[in-house]
Amino acid sequence: MTNRQFGNKAHFALFYVFIYSIFAFVFSLATNIISPDxxxxxxxxxxxxxxxFELGFFSPNGSNSRYVGLWYTQFPEKVVWVANRENPLMDSSGTMMIGGLFENRSNLVIIDGNNNTVWFALNETNDSSQRSVKxxxxxxxxxxxxxDRNGSQLWQGFDHPTDVSLPGMKVGMNRQTxxxxxxxxxxxxxxxxxxSFRALADAQRPPQIYIWNGSTKHYRTGQWNGRDFIGTRFLNNLWRIGYTMDYVPERGSLYFGIAALNxxxxxxxxxxxxxxxVLSAxxxxSNKxxxxxxxxxxxxxxxxxxSSGLCYDKDKKSSxxxxxxxxxxxxxxxxxNKGNWKEGCERKERFRCERNATTSQDVEEDGFLEYQRIKLPDLGSFVLSSGDKVSCEAECLRxxxxxxxxxxxxxxxMIFGDLIDVQRYATAPDGETFYLRLFHSELPKKHHRSKGFFIGLIVxxxxxxxxxxxFIIFQWRNKRRRSLAGDTHISDIRGEGNSEVRVFSYKEIEAATEKFSITNKLGEGGFGPVFKGKLQNGQLVAVKRLSRSSGQGLxxxxxxxLLISKLQHKNLVxxxxxxxxxxxxxxxxxxMPNKSLDKFILGSGSNDENTLLDWNMRYHIIEGIARGILYLHRDSRLRIIHRDLKTSNILLDDGMRPKISDFGMARIFGGDQSAANTNRLVGTYGYMSPEYGLQGIFSEKSDVFSFGVxxxxxxxxxxxMGFHYHQVPITLQSHVWKLWQEGKGLQVLDPKLIDYNASQVIRCIHVGLLCVQDDANDRPIMATVLSMLTSDMTLPTPKQPVFSREGNAEGSNSSQHPASSRNSISISAVEGR
Structure with a gap:
């Protein structure tokens, strides 16, 4: 080989080395991985x-210290995460690497120029540190x-946030640990x-986020209502940004985070x-x-x-x-008067317990003054998840x-004792309506109009x-049109295959109920009252009269x-x-002469009623309800999800046989449909499954959860719901779980029951706990539930119902999943017929 040939090859070799070096350099700049080499x-x-995103070394403005931080590639001015925030490097000789910090184990570390470790990811006491980092x-x-070398995750930076919460990052707590x-x-x-400032999610119900300054509360978001925080709703309309709430039942965790919509x-x-x-978007x-x-x-x-002071937002002068x-x-x-308001206010005269212990007339002396657009008080709140505004008011008066x-x-x-941190917003959508309790004498008086005022009205x-x-002439002319409108509705219903259902005239119903006499009233729920009636042929009936304010329309x-007329089963009304x-x-x-099941079970009836249901009767009622639901889900011509199953919707005939009623909220499923989502939340809190109450997702498993309750x-x-144990408010599921786990399941049995089958009781408790699992996938279908109740099959072990965890039942339904947008809700509280 000549020197010239050798030289040419040497030049080519150097050229290839140069090109390779460039590619290697570019590759090293663009990599997203740190490895041992x-x-x-x-x-x-x-x-x-x-x-x-980009991660690298940086120095804050005005500082020579070096840190490893993270920033948006598009916006490098703001560092959103810092690794070694407590241990800076003093010069630019630092390295982040996979190193052997512990014996025979590797870790992600930051070292200085003298090979001293200033930061490491895995703690030595952490079990995950027993595995080496790949x-x-x-x-x-x-x-x-x-x-690790098996591809399993050992550690993530999102579990160690600094001063920023990114989309996908969470702020909250693990309730178990x-x-x-x-x-x-x-x-x-x-x-x-x-x-000194930190943002921390409080796990009380309903949860909210606090900003603490050391040990002092600095700011709070207001309660989380399942869609947003009461005090920060205006943020949801900015740049189409919405909050989500993430709930992880496997870990018993409650976390909040931000997310961007579109x-x-x-x-x-x-x-x-x-x-x-600071919310930054x-x-x-403007490219800013x-x-x-x-x-x-x-x-x-x-x-x-x-305390007890009301702060006006923007619609009053700062002074x-x-x-x-x-x-x-x-x-x-x-x-x-000097503007030092921290000491707050106090009542002129405190409410006296004895006022509520005398007569109902005394209770009526207290009333409520409505305040709108309120950031609800912070402390002293106790949440009842069921009921309605009327029952809430009664709870406060008691x-x-x-x-x-x-x-x-x-x-x-929610009822409040100490009215702390209350704010009134100038405009919607922030805030909720708050009802302040007052003595009757403190309520605003109606204005009396002068005699001249009335004289001025004569003309x-x-x-x-x-x-x-x-107007009377106009009404007379339209009377027939309205009647025809009713006939049109009837034709609509008739036209959908319901010719077997009788159409009554209003006069017939009025005569049967003696003009809806109060003596014939059987009860009242969210839909309206129910009356006992007697038809001309002597048949006794129950008439449900839908009120205009029920939220249930045509x-x-x-x-x-349509649904009930097509269903025929001994356990359906x-x-x-x-x-x-x-x-x-x-x-x-x-x-139904024996009205509804809740009159016997939940103590809302007389003592005689409560003693009627022995264990055998209760067991057969449980089995009958299960058969009725199974018929709805799988055995009828239609697949139906009831969506409002509860004891007040279980009626009892003269033989104490259960019959499921109230199908106004039910939905029909297609043959291959397994789940659906709704923008209109209906049903009753306490009986709603987590995925339905918080995300609007319902399926057969939603009814299974209600059946378990x-x-x-x-x-x-x-x-x-609203259950107290040793004067502590908890949910029934958490109470039963605690005693069942301790092997004391029989202690939850109704104390009125003396003679019972212990194995049947334990099996029913076991099945009930399986039905109220947080994850719908962990709940059995109704066919399996019925087999569990009526056979000796081995039952799987239930998981702890975290959604209703003991100690967290002070609130209502926690928003513990990303909540879908819901714009209406129907709360049903049906009384027996």
């Missing part, structure tokens, strides 16, 4: 696959994840070490060194980050006006933002320490009389007629007929 040196960065990968949502995930501010703008670009929620919560039009601050007004700071609630006066008048209440559709009833009344005459009415005339909508059922109520003789 590929560390990250100061001056290099990791870039996520989609080029969304690599660290930065994914496209900004999460740095460590994997007590571990908390929270974001905390930087100490200063140039020092990322932990500052939005792309940098988005994060942070807490700055001054205690402000990228504005593509837009920030929204909380607290946004003086009223938003925690307890600005002290007079606080006032005492009606019936309250400042605790320190001189300080209050409690002498209740200073007011609120009834929110998605949360239920207008004459004109009005003439108009009234014209569609629900038609739904019930029979529909005899219906009536539609103008605004009246009436359903006529067979009469009913079974536990039948066995224990207690309500599923």
């Amino acid at each position: 590929q560390p990250l040196h100061d001056g290099q960065t990791l870039v996520s696959i989609g080029n969304e 690599n660290a990968e930065l994914n496209n949502i900004g999460n740095l994840i460590l994997f 007590g571990d908390e995930l929270f974001i905390s501010s930087w100490k200063h703008e140039n020092n990322p070490s932990r500052g 939005y792309s670009g940098p988005l994060y929620l942070s807490i700055n060194p001054f205690g402000y919560t 990228w504005n593509p039009e 980050i837009v920030e929204f601050l909380l607290p946004e007004s003086p009223c938003a700071y925690y307890g600005t006006c002290g 007079e933002i606080c006032e005492c609630f009606t019936g309250y006066i400042p605790k320190n008048v001189s300080e209050w 409690n002498c320490s209740c200073a007011g209440y609120a009834f929110v559709d998605t949360m239920g009833c 207008p009344l004459v004109v009005l009389g003439l108009c009234l005459l014209a 569609e629900e009415f038609k739904n019930e007629v 029979n529909l005899i007929g219906f009536c539609i005339q103008e605004e009246e909508k009436l359903l006529v059922y067979e009469y 009913v079974v536990l109520e039948i066995v224990t003789g207690r309500k599923g």
Whole structure:
């Protein structure tokens, strides 16, 4: 080989080495992985696959210290995560690498130029540290994840947030271990070490997020109602950004996080060194980050006006933002007048317990004053998940320490003792309606009009009389049109294959019920009253009269007629007929002389009623209900999801046989349909499954959950919600679970039962717990439930019902899953017929 040939080959070799070096260099710049042979040196960065995030070394403005941080590639000015926030490097000789920090084990570490470890990911006491790290990968949502050699996840940066919550990152707590995930501010703008402010999710019910300044509450979001926080709804309309709530039942965890709806670009929620919560979103039009601050007004700071003080947001001058609630006066008048409101207010005269222990007339002396657009009080709230506004008001009146209440559709009833951190917003959509309890003498008086005022009405009344005459003529002409409209509705129902159902005239129903006499009233629920009636042929019937305020319109009415007329089963109530005339909508059922199951089980009936149901009768009722639901789900011509199964919707005939009633909320499923989603939440809290109450997803398993609650109520003789154990409010599921797990299942049995089959009781409790599992996949179908009840088959072990965990039942339905958008709700509380 000649020297020239050798030289040419040498040149080519050098050229290839040069090209390879360039590609290797470019590859190293674009990698998203740290491996044992590929560390990250100061001056290099990791870039996520989609080029969304970048991780590398940085120095805060005005500081020479070096940290490993994460930022949006599109917006590098803001560091959203810091690894070694408490242990900075003093120069630029640092390296993040996979190293052997512990004996025979590797870890993700940051070392300085002298090979001293300043930060590591896995703790030495952590079980996961027994496995060696294969690599660290930065994914496209900004999460740095460590994997072992088997590809299993060992650690992730999202479990160790700093001052920022990114989409996909969570703030909350693990209720089983007590571990908390929270974001905390930087100490200063140039020092990322932990500052005095931190954002922490409180696991009480309903949950909310607090900003703490050391050990002092600085700000709170307001209660979570299943869709958003009461005090921060305005954020949901900005840049189409919405909050989601994530609930992880396997770990018993409650977490919040932010998510973007139809939005792309940098988005994060942070807490700055001054205690402000900052929602930052990228504005593509200006190519800049837009920030929204909380607290946004003086009223938003925690307890600005002290206890029982009301803070007005924006619609009053800053010098007079606080006032005492009606019936309250400042605790320190001189300080209050100076604008020092922290001491708050106190009642002029405290409510006396004995007022509620004398006569019902005394109770009526107390009333309520309505306040709208209120950030509900913080402390002293107890939530009843079932009932309605009327029962909520009654609950407050029965409690002498209740200073007011609120009834929110998605949360239920909340009563308050200490009115702390209450804010009134200037405009919707923020806030809820709050009802302040007052003595009758404190309620606003109606204005009395002067004699001259009425004299001034004489002329207008004459004109009005003439108009009234014209109106009467107009009404007479339209009377027949309205009647025809009723006939049209009847034709619609008739036309859908219901010719076997009788159509009654209004006069027939009126005669049968003696003009809906109060003496014939059997009960009343959310739909309206139910009356006992007697037809001309002597047949006894129950007439359900839908009220205009029930929320159940013509569609629900038609739904019930169409469904029940096509169902024939001994455990389903029979529909005899219906009536539609103008605004009246009436359903006529067979009469159930023993009314509803809750009258016997839940102590709402007389003592004689309660002693009628021995164990054998209860067991056969459980089996009958199961057979009725199985018929709806699988054996009828239609697949039907009831959606409002509860003890008050189980009627008992003269032989105490159970019959399922009230199909106004039921839905028909197609042959291959397994689940559906609804924007209209219907049913009764306490009986709703988690996925239905929080996400609007319903299926056969939704009815299975309701059946499980009913079974536990039948066995224990207690309500599923609003249950107290040793004066502590818990749910029935958590109480039963605790004793069943301890081998004391028979202790939950209704104490009125003396003679019973112990094995049947334990099996019913076991089946009930399997039916109320949080995850729908863990619940059996009704065919399996019936086999479990009627055979000796081996039963699987249930998991703890975390959704109704003991100690967390103070609230209503926790919003523990990402909640779908729901714009209406029907709460049914049906009384027996």
